[in-house]
Amino acid sequence: MSGAALARPALKTTAARKSRLTDPAVGVWLATAATAVLGWLVVALDGGQLYTQANIVVILSNCVALGLVAVGQTAVILTGSLDLSVAYLIGLGTLVAAETMEGGSVLTAVLAVLALSAGVGLANGLIVTQLKVNAFIATLGTAFILRGYIEDNYTGPAGKVTASFQRLGYDRIGPLPVSVFLLVAVAVVLWLVIRHTRLGHHMYATGGDEHAARLSGVRTRRTVVIAHVLCSLCVGAAALFLASRLGSGAPWAGTEARYDLDSIAAVVLGGTVLAGGRGGVAGTLGGVLLLAILDSVFNQLSVDPFFKNVVRGVVIIAAVALYARRGSRRSA
Amino acid sequence: MSTGAAHEAAADTRTATATAAPRRRITALLGPGTPVYVLLVVLLAALALSDPSFYEPDRFLAFVKRAAPLVILAAGQYLVIVSGEFDLSVGAIVTAGVVVAAELYGSYPDAHWLVMTLVLLLAGAAVGLANGLITTGLRVPSFITTLGMMLILEGAVFYWTGGSPHGSMPEDFRALGRGSAFGWLPWAVLACLAAGVLAVALMRSDFGRTLIATGDSERTAALAGVRVHRVRVLAFVLSGVAAALAAVLVGGFSGVSAQAGRGYEFEAITAVVLGGVVLGGGRGSVVAAMAGAFSLQALFTLLNLRGVSGAMESTVQGVIVIAAVGLGAADWSRPRRRRTHSTRGKPS
Numbered sequence: 171m172s173g174a175a176l177a178r179p180a181l182k183t184t185a186a187r188k189s190r191l192t193d194p195a196v197g198v199w200l201a202t203a204a205t206a207v208l209g210w211l212v213v214a215l216d217g218g219q220l221y222t223q224a225n226i227v228v229i230l231s232n233c234v235a236l237g238l239v240a241v242g243q244t245a246v247i248l249t250g251s252l253d254l255s256v257a258y259l260i261g262l263g264t265l266v267a268a269e270t271m272e273g274g275s276v277l278t279a280v281l282a283v284l285a286l287s288a289g290v291g292l293a294n295g296l297i298v299t300q301l302k303v304n305a306f307i308a309t310l311g312t313a314f315i316l317r318g319y320i321e322d323n324y325t326g327p328a329g330k331v332t333a334s335f336q337r338l339g340y341d342r343i344g345p346l347p348v349s350v351f352l353l354v355a356v357a358v359v360l361w362l363v364i365r366h367t368r369l370g371h372h373m374y375a376t377g378g379d380e381h382a383a384r385l386s387g388v389r390t391r392r393t394v395v396i397a398h399v400l401c402s403l404c405v406g407a408a409a410l411f412l413a414s415r416l417g418s419g420a421p422w423a424g425t426e427a428r429y430d431l432d433s434i435a436a437v438v439l440g441g442t443v444l445a446g447g448r449g450g451v452a453g454t455l456g457g458v459l460l461l462a463i464l465d466s467v468f469n470q471l472s473v474d475p476f477f478k479n480v481v482r483g484v485v486i487i488a489a490v491a492l493y494a495r496r497g498s499r500r501s502a
Numbered sequence: 503m504s505t506g507a508a509h510e511a512a513a514d515t516r517t518a519t520a521t522a523a524p525r526r527r528i529t530a531l532l533g534p535g536t537p538v539y540v541l542l543v544v545l546l547a548a549l550a551l552s553d554p555s556f557y558e559p560d561r562f563l564a565f566v567k568r569a570a571p572l573v574i575l576a577a578g579q580y581l582v583i584v585s586g587e588f589d590l591s592v593g594a595i596v597t598a599g600v601v602v603a604a605e606l607y608g609s610y611p612d613a614h615w616l617v618m619t620l621v622l623l624l625a626g627a628a629v630g631l632a633n634g635l636i637t638t639g640l641r642v643p644s645f646i647t648t649l650g651m652m653l654i655l656e657g658a659v660f661y662w663t664g665g666s667p668h669g670s671m672p673e674d675f676r677a678l679g680r681g682s683a684f685g686w687l688p689w690a691v692l693a694c695l696a697a698g699v700l701a702v703a704l705m706r707s708d709f710g711r712t713l714i715a716t717g718d719s720e721r722t723a724a725l726a727g728v729r730v731h732r733v734r735v736l737a738f739v740l741s742g743v744a745a746a747l748a749a750v751l752v753g754g755f756s757g758v759s760a761q762a763g764r765g766y767e768f769e770a771i772t773a774v775v776l777g778g779v780v781l782g783g784g785r786g787s788v789v790a791a792m793a794g795a796f797s798l799q800a801l802f803t804l805l806n807l808r809g810v811s812g813a814m815e816s817t818v819q820g821v822i823v824i825a826a827v828g829l830g831a832a833d834w835s836r837p838r839r840r841r842t843h844s845t846r847g848k849p850s
Binding site: 302 | 590636643645646647650651652653654656658659660661768771772775780782813814815817818819823824827828
């Protein structure tokens with residue numbers, strides 16, 4: 171570590187240029203572009219057409235739910251924490267949205283879901299910081315609690331989403347689904363928070379080295395709690411989108427798609443370090459898009475769905491192995 | 503993490519002179535897992551109160567038999583966690599093991615059960631080896647390695663079987679999971695005991711000490727001459743073998759199912775953490791980890807007996823896990839000891 175630190179000033183300009191190129195966020199977008207081109211080639215050779223209007227819409231709307239969750243997850247992981255409760259929170263969120271809409275207005279439903287999410291995020295953050303339970307166990311515990319509540323009260327879809335709200339899931343502006351704008355808006359807000367506010371800098375500091383951050387005057391606990399609340403709010407947005415897409419509350423909307431582990435995979439694929447302190451929202455979006463394009467290519471080739479999982483696993487491991495190799499030259 | 507441990511070590515020597523000898527001996531004997539033994543005793547007592555016949559030998563052995571796969575998984579998971587890593591692939595290994603065994607019996611109906619068990623254990627070791635080599639050699643965080651391995655294994659197994667596993671296992675193979683030796687002692691209990699004895703022996707050997715040293719501070723261990731990569735790879739291999747053994751028991755107990763191992767990875771990690779083992783490595787005992795697994799199983803049994811609806815079960819489980827770990831993490835010695843900073847470390 172000290173050797174690299176000493177060598178750094180001398181190589182400053184080239185190193186800066188190099189580090190921009192080897193920045194995982196850039197890398198993942200390059201990889202996504204390569205996948206997009208390769209996928210198009212492969213599908214074309216197979217006699218299909220990957221980028222039809224309809225298919226682009228499918229790819230993009232597939233991005234939205236995972237993207238929202240992964241963007242939130244980025245904030246937590248950057249801060250050195252983790253959230254495994256997102257899948258069940260999505261399920262509960264769709265139920266709350268659909269049931270509130272059945273008896274009330276869309277606005278109250280949205281507010282109810284966001285309040286629920288903020289509450290769960292606050293609970294996660296407080297358990298992690300005040301009870302000092304490892305984030306892995308804390309959020310797993312919250313996940314179990316939510317799951318128990320869902321299983322006890324619901325056996326299947328419940329509630330009904332009003333037609334006006336379903337437009338969020340199905341309307342399009344030109345070729346772009348409306349929901350993509352929701353994802354972009356949330357991502358931009360989080361990007362601004364993470365990159366350009368004091369809170370964001372505190373998040374990087376806390377994730378990088380919590381002890382050092384605290385000694386430097388960062389209120390690390392508060393930062394972790396806020397990160398958890400932000401993450402859960404994003405999950406709430408994902409739940410609202412899924413509710414509008416599915417038309418009713420779906421208890422297993424989050425767990426069937428494995429949003430908990432998939433979102434973490436997407437975040438790490440996007441170059442955010444699992445231990446915290448390095449990474450960002452831009453890379454995560456690249457990771458999500460990469461996974462969605464891969465999915466779509468396999469669908470077009472009608473590859474066995476189980477085989478998709480195998481490829482997914484290989485891609486995720488390979489990508490992170492590549493990042494690790496690059497990182498080693500600079501800082502190991 | 504290393505500075506935290508050093509602080510604490512210094513604090514320990516300071517308090518050692520101050521505390522009374524008997525108390526020190528008890529805590530030294532039980533280690534950091536003390537809360538889990540209390541929890542286990544409370545749960546077992548509650549079981550006795552809810553159901554007086556619980557301690558009749560055959561009922562109790564049946565309980566241990568049901569707990570055996572989780573206990574074995576927890577022992578394997580402990581080795582990985584104490585070295586500072588995660589193994590999320592164990593649930594998938596259990597599922598894959600059960601499905602592969604059934605498929606193999608479909609092709610070779612006459613295979614001896616011992617051969618089949620050995621094949622499964624070897625396959626588990628191979629998966630663990632892959633996990634270990636990718637984690638140490640390619641420096642991929644084990645969370646991601648084993649998550650990817652989970653996707654790969656589940657995908658591959660179902661791709662191979664076309665989505666629905668079929669075939670069945672012969673009686674002599676299933677006997678391991680549900681039969682009994684001498685007519686009363688379930689084989690699963692024997693396997694569980696053997697795994698426990700092996701794990702304790704392992705942790706007392708040089709390997710165990712280097713494993714804990716590696717988890718506590720990889721750099722210090724490496725400087726002291728520990729081959730940290732080799733030690734970690736071996737931990738992953740053993741975890742894979744343990745998962746394969748659990749697969750044999752689960753397959754025998756409940757038959758072929760695509761859901762055989764679902765959720766086991768989280769249950770095993772929960773059990774280990776309940777046992778006071780610190781995620782991030784370097785602290786905790788394997789006996790406490792296995793006691794954590796027993797506690798978890800006792801909790802499930804108790805909730806069943808109490809007629810808590812299956813659904814609320816996971817809520818109660820969540821609350822208890824958070825509470826137990828929170829109590830364990832609380833700094834009870836605050837008045838005596840200068841507070842050392844907490845390292846909410848997550849292995850990377």
